[in-house]
Amino acid sequence: MAKPIHISLDVMGGDSGAEVVLPGAEIALLRHPDTRFLLFGHEKVVLPLLEKYPRVRDASTFHHCDVSVAMDAKPSQALKQGRWRSSMWRSIEAVKTGDADVAVSAGNTGALMAMSKFCLRTMANIERPAIAAIWPTTRGESVVLDVGATIGADAQQLIDFAILGGAMARALFGIEKPTVGLLNIGVEEVKGLEEVRTAGRLLKETPLRSFTYAGFVEGDDLGKGTVDVVVTEGFAGNIALKTAEGTAKQIGGYLRSAMQRTLMARLGYLLARSAFDRLREKMDPRKVNGGVFLGLNGIVIKSHGGTDAEGFASAIGLAYDMVRNELLHKIAQDLIHYHRGRFATPADQTEGES
Amino acid sequence: MAKPIHISLDVMGGDSGAEVVLPGAEIALLRHPDTRFLLFGHEKVVLPLLEKYPRVRDASTFHHCDVSVAMDAKPSQALKQGRWRSSMWRSIEAVKTGDADVAVSAGNTGALMAMSKFCLRTMANIERPAIAAIWPTTRGESVVLDVGATIGADAQQLIDFAILGGAMARALFGIEKPTVGLLNIGVEEVKGLEEVRTAGRLLKETPLRSFTYAGFVEGDDLGKGTVDVVVTEGFAGNIALKTAEGTAKQIGGYLRSAMQRTLMARLGYLLARSAFDRLREKMDPRKVNGGVFLGLNGIVIKSHGGTDAEGFASAIGLAYDMVRNELLHKIAQDLIHYHRGRFATPADQTEGES
Structure with a gap:
């Protein structure tokens, strides 16, 4: 044993x-x-x-x-x-x-x-530690870091985060070579934050054994699960995390109030109860509780x-x-x-x- | 006329x-x-x-x-x-x-x-223009800027955005003195980005006639509609916007697949159809289409x-x-x-x- x-x-x-x-x-x-x-x-x-x-x-x-x-x-x-x-x-x-x-x-x-x-x-x-969160996606789960340990990160620190997050994805998902993306605005190489562009260039130039560098990803790629690991500095990462949590709550609230509005809706809700329970379970923030200090x-x-x-x-x-x-x-x-x-x-x- | x-x-x-x-x-x-x-x-x-x-x-x-x-x-x-x-x-x-x-x-x-x-x-x-988005919230709508015109912003630029966003909220919502918050990580004054903290201090010290400065807000305040105007630099703002859009799509997808799963769920869906239509309308991204260059x-x-x-x-x-x-x-x-x-x-x- x-x-x-x-x-x-x-x-x-x-x-x-x-x-x-x-x-x-x-x-x-x-x-x-x-x-x-x-x-x-x-x-x-x-x-x-x-x-x-x-x-x-x-x-x-x-x-x-x-x-x-x-x-x-x-x-x-x-x-x-x-x-x-x-x-x-x-x-x-x-x-x-x-x-x-x-x-x-x-x-x-x-x-x-x-x-x-x-x-x-x-x-x-x-140089600096990061907090990694597990992000529920349409495809399963991704690792997102840093979500708030540090503010701002230079290119080398972003690369460190890529290595740390890649290792966590290997441990968590059992994938041998996870895909890693850099969070940016716009996927073109000319766009976005200087540090992110430099990190992207360096990751392309360096032979990588433990993960595959998949390029830039945007905010909406987080929920899609486009990559196994999303790397960002802590300010944007924390805001993205809390924005997603807030949006999920907001929509949950809309759904609840819509389902209570009319008798038919309430009846429909009762019939589809198990489907709603599944949805609630899927969106349950307690299931993915835990930030990992890396x-x-x-x-x-x-x-x-x-x-x-x-x-x-x-x-x-x-x-x-x-x-x-x-x-x-x-x-x-x-x-x-x-x-x-x-x-x-x-x-x-x-x-x-x- | x-x-x-x-x-x-x-x-x-x-x-x-x-x-x-x-x-x-x-x-x-x-x-x-x-x-x-x-x-x-x-x-x-x-x-x-x-x-x-x-x-x-x-x-x-x-x-x-x-x-x-x-x-x-x-x-x-x-x-x-x-x-x-x-x-x-x-x-x-x-x-x-x-x-x-x-x-x-x-x-x-x-x-x-x-x-x-x-x-x-x-x-x-x-000094620099911004793109303002209209953000649907639990309480109605807020103005969020900058969502991608510029990357990074110093304290004075954030204050410019506050003034621009405040004027837009006055024009859009007909409120005389909208509330303006600075997007940050953590609401305590010791936390977060240096530029954001400085902007917050300056906004507190300056007599404001056209808006009320409401302090720092976090990512989850966007959906709550805690303030009428949320000010941030364009990198974090763009990521927040796309993350929220992505999360809404993701949950919409969960909901659709849950409602098609069993016969009972499909029946419930039919009964609650009008409630779902309301929800879909509420979440319709076309309704708030339009970024305003300010x-x-x-x-x-x-x-x-x-x-x-x-x-x-x-x-x-x-x-x-x-x-x-x-x-x-x-x-x-x-x-x-x-x-x-x-x-x-x-x-x-x-x-x-x-």
Whole structure:
């Protein structure tokens, strides 16, 4: 049997903290019984509640932490108050020490990223980490990054994101050579952001082994699933992500109100109930809950702060998959291949391909 | 009776040219019989077809143009080949000479913007023009700009966009003092793009008469209609627009396939038909067809290249409304007020308010 996966949980993170994290862990444990949890939180809050989830309790070690990072804490403030001793810090630190394979927190994104960077540090050859989201598409799912870790990115950073996202797509979808596109306005090579154009040119010139560069994509390609991985800097990426979430909610609202408008519509709704349920399930944001921090010496998963147990279980499931499918190892491999290919002479390349 | 509105049409623009423009003009004319058209296009193409639309013919003057700008022409190429003599150029020029109040083209965006800038020039105090889109929201509609005219914008340009968008919202929605938000990631003042933060600070410090500055908004506020005007630079704005369009299509596709899945669903669909029709109408992209070029000495409306007659009629309707509601005059007024307020001493301000 495979070695169990150790997942550290910031039990105090998120709008509801332990009330969501512990039942979420229970659901995740049923899906992957070979999970072990390291629970970080305040004993007064966690221990009484943990009694309600004996399965989680039996699969966990508990670690008391005095401090919790507030959902509205600024990153610098969180670092100052929460370093070394908060539940957020210690769940990340467990990844650094190797006690955990991956950390999951529903805590505040800025604080979680600041602590993750400080504690785990960025990988060699990676300047800045990124947050990757899983984007539901007409064809299935894509990886989209960066969705908000950094603002602006130069060409080399965009290429780093392409490598990181490519490795994640390999781990997540089991594709050997995912397609990667650069988010731009207009698909012609003369158009768009300077950095994006340069990154595109470099990706065309460099021999790529771990992914296929598919050129520029536009905003509407995200939902189509035109490529497996969409690369962008964090400002546009975050706006795209929230715009899509907002549009989905907006249309859901239109649909609900249309279906309640007349008696016939309500009757039709009842008959088509199962179809609507399928649609709702398809659009359920909890199913794809979890932003993956990429580019650090360890994996940290950020859950939505306002999610419920089902959503938190998805984030844990994603964490599990990323470890089981050796995301970190794949990233390291892909980075080596990319940088070897980049400086290779033609002879080296042939050698590398064999 | 009010003076008729003169609208110049680039009859050759768009994927289908005259086949869409002329019937579109027919629909628009029925809605606003006090419209006069200036038709620019090739006589061999336009004149035979025009016979099929006698109402349009009788309300129009026709102007033969040898050259049409190709849908895939680069802006520089279009300028070189199409200046002075293409249907696109001459429909814009008619606005400059005062023969037309506004121009409408479904031609290629880059070429249309390049020609509009070259021919009409930017207004005093405006450095760069913007393209404003009308965004359907849960609460109604908002103005969003820039959606792709420029890439990147400094703080002053974002403020220009706020003034331009505010004037358009006043003309379009008839609100006296629309609310304006800056698109950002995170609503806290410490977050996001440097230029956006600076623009926000300046907007807070300056006395504003023509709009209310409502702070930062995020991607999901677009669909909610949190503010009347959303200001952003063109890269993120274009990506947001296309992402929303893509998401709407994606969900429409999910809905269609869910409703065809089982017999019960199909029966339910039939019963709720009118509700679905309402929903489809609500989501119909043709209804809000038309990007408004703002910041030039004249108004140019860009229709989607692939739209049909109904969609082109919407773009003409938008052009009509923008003239009838004195958009250009409102912009000029608002620019004066803003710049007066900005350099005003407290005494001037009191005077200005009275």
